[in-house]
Amino acid sequence: MLRFHNTLSNQLEDFHPLNGNEVKMYICGPTVWNFAHIGNFRSFTFGDILARYLRYKGYRVTHVMNLTDVDDRIINESAKKNISIDEMTAPFITAFWEDMDAIGNLRPDIAPRATEHVAEMIEIIQTLLDNGKAYESDGSIYFRITAFPEYGKLSKIKFEGNKVGGSERIDTDKYEKEDARDFALWKLVDKSDPAGWDAPFGYGRPGWHIECSAMSMKYLGETFDIHAGGIDLQFPHHENEIAQSEGATGKLFAKYWLHGEFLKIDNEKMSKSLGNEFTLRDIIGRGFKPLAIRYLLFSVPYDKQLNFTFENLKGAESTIDRLQDFKKRLQEAHLTDGINTDLQEKVRGFLNDFEEAMDDNLNTSVALASLHNLVREVNTALAHETVLTEDRSEILHIIDKYDSVFGIFGEAKEEILDAEIEKLIEERQEARRNRNFGRSDEIRDLLAEKGIILEDTKDGVRWKRK
RNA sequence: GGCGGCAUAGCCAAGUGGUAAGGCAGAGCUCUGCAAAAGCUUUAUUCAUCGGUUCGAUUCCGAUUGCCGCCUCCA
CATH class of the missing domain: 3.40.50.620 (HUPs)
Incomplete structure (x- = not known):
């Protein structure tokens, strides 16, 4: 209810x-x-x-x-x-x-x-x-x-009992x-x-x-x-x-x-006179991702004061990176056919926790905790290779349900690599096969400069933009 | 002056009359050529302080301290 x-x-x-x-x-x-x-x-x-x-x-x-x-x-x-x-x-x-x-x-x-x-x-x-x-x-x-x-x-x-002009404002x-x-x-x-x-x-x-x-x-x-x-x-x-x-x-x-409730900056009231008033544009201009700001803004229940700090914004950014990454990894994982009803039950349990939390006057803190619990559970299963093909679609469906409310996973855009970059990745694989790690690291560094981060997983090379 | 809210680990923060969710940061291990990512483990005998009620309080009551807000156009 x-x-x-x-x-x-x-x-x-x-x-x-x-x-x-x-x-x-x-x-x-x-x-x-x-x-x-x-x-x-x-x-x-x-x-x-x-x-x-x-x-x-x-x-x-x-x-x-x-x-x-x-x-x-x-x-x-x-x-x-x-x-x-x-x-x-x-x-x-x-x-x-x-x-x-x-x-x-x-x-x-x-x-x-x-x-x-x-x-x-x-x-x-x-x-x-x-x-x-x-x-x-x-x-x-x-x-x-x-x-x-x-x-x-x-x-x-x-x-x-009120003072006229008690707020020091002038009528x-x-x-x-x-x-x-x-x-x-x-x-x-x-x-x-x-x-x-x-x-x-x-x-x-x-x-x-x-x-x-x-x-x-x-x-x-x-x-x-x-x-x-x-x-x-x-x-x-x-x-x-x-x-x-x-x-x-x-x-x-x-x-x-x-x-x-109000948002505070470094535990102080946000006001022009204190010089701590930030527009959304100011913060995006400092290089923070808008969705990280979103995450931070709703990570505390709406009816509690929220203390905004840049340290926490950085943390929020790490968190949504991890969540978005998790989803991508799940989508790309090579899975065996089948169904793991145990896992699906657990995942549905987390969604249930989410709903209970949100039902309780939109307790977003607890609702987010259930998502993090889901991620940990599925990650463990992924490592143990106990996520099967039929589970993936169900888990992705449940993540979409979370995200229909949170809106933090971002667009699932298929990013196409430049032919040049793709060639470099292939060359690096060749070098690695030949145990020419000097060359493979060189390529990895080169791509890093272009903002492409490589990860070697057991399912092959993954990459993402910084 | 009147009224209301809040005080929980390095930081943010949930929560409950029965012994502390989650995130970030930190540490160790697994994995890896090395990384990265991920996983596992780990980090508050303690919830501002002092009293009281109770078998038992972080959770209830009172006081104290600190912070935030409202009292005519600030989301």
């Missing part, structure tokens, strides 16, 4: 979709004002693993991830560069999808953009104005918290609000400002939270199954989404709320 830690109840809950085996899920995506950093990608990879595992379990998943392409930072940047919002965000949207592909995150089914859904936002705001859960003040529209008694049910923040809203907690649904802007839209209640631009309410409900319905995102979005973003959405529809907004 699949269970999730639901932030709403703060408990482990059995997962039951609202409608048969259909799962509607929404993940808070990036603000496309810059290249996304690895903290962002921890969240998106968590969302990807979630969607993949739900599909593994046989659910029909609709995965929506928004692109926030209008906010203060984007508006300020585009104004500074004197370009339009679209011109400002376009290259970062392109870069974002490149990054997602590189790190092996499958594309969401729908990736709506805020600027293309202003009409839907206006509609919700109008509903809230009509039913008294929103009010106008100095031309802007605010949500009236006192009209939504359940406010705080997600984050469980009690407002009595930039200069307008009068009925209650300090009320938040902007629509901000009045000057008619000359290009970053604005016409609405029945005045020319302006949407508040931050309203876009997610509008887009999630448009594509997934007024009540949907899973809403996920980074822990920092829990308050105020998600709390406000609930207030707006449920305030407008009177229905439950999302049934399960999942929050991904």
Whole structure:
């Protein structure tokens, strides 16, 4: 039974979709004002693993991830560069999808953009104005918290003991609000400002939270199954989404709320001021394989803080090299005909462990351990020549099942050797047969320079690219 | 000031009221012309500290210390 830690109840809950085996899920995506950093990608990879595992379990998943392409930072940047919002965000949207592909995150089914859904936002705001859960003040529209008694049910923040501005952030809203907690649904802007839209209640631009309410409900319905995102979005973003959405529809907004914990760098918070903020591009630029980054990002359960270090990234790279290598070796091994039911049983047992671990609120650490146990078991069998032809297809099939969720084995591309390299390998074999090891080592070194690593196995010469 | 989370080997990290998964790094052996790869074995009498509950605690409770986060637009 699949269970999730639901932030709403703060408990482990059995997962039951609202409608048969259909799962509607929404993940808070990036603000496309810059290249996304690895903290962002921890969240998106968590969302990807979630969607993949739900599909593994046989659910029909609709995965929506928004692109926030209008906010203060984007508006300020585009104004500074004197370009339009679209011109400002376009290259970062392109870069974002490149990054997602590189790190092996499958594309969401729908990736709506805020600027293309202003009409839907206006509609919700109008509903809230009509039913008294929103009010106008100095031309802007605010949500009236006192009209939504359940406010705080997600984050469980009690407002009595809180310091105003306790986070040392300054409230930039200069307008009068009925209650300090009320938040902007629509901000009045000057008619000359290009970053604005016409609405029945005045020319302006949407508040931050309203876009997610509008887009999630448009594509997934007024009540949907899973809403996920980074822990920092829990308050105020998600709390406000609930207030707006449920305030407008009177229905439950999302049934399960999942929050991904933070990524730390060398045990410290990642932040610009500490100079330890890395984009995915920075790290790939340092020569690390994207799939190693992926492995590291999900090797710790999503709801625990993850400590990112380059030492560990190196370790992750060794690990995925070993896994990819293992698969290749299994594919290429010369096996005897037959079937080893004992081995197959064990391998299926590991997959079962994997499923139990993933069912337990996506415990990826334990799930990965089962894969490593599988590799050790099969490696031993390979050494003892107890893997038979019929076992291989079954084991490869099971590895594919793992990888439909993990996505770390990479593409199984048939790499063709240059004729020249192939000739060198043959020449080396000839030299070895003649025990001319001086020449054979020379060739091995030569190929090593070209990034080709040779391994002499009992099934012949294997090679791989560094 | 209010509230929450976490502290497990060199590093990352899972986990449980009954005696510590997994990965990386390290060591030894097997295999090899030598390598590489792989396999096997090995690396925490101990889970921040101090008390308490218990037949028994790393796991429950309390205190202390340290780290991380939230308290209005940061994944």
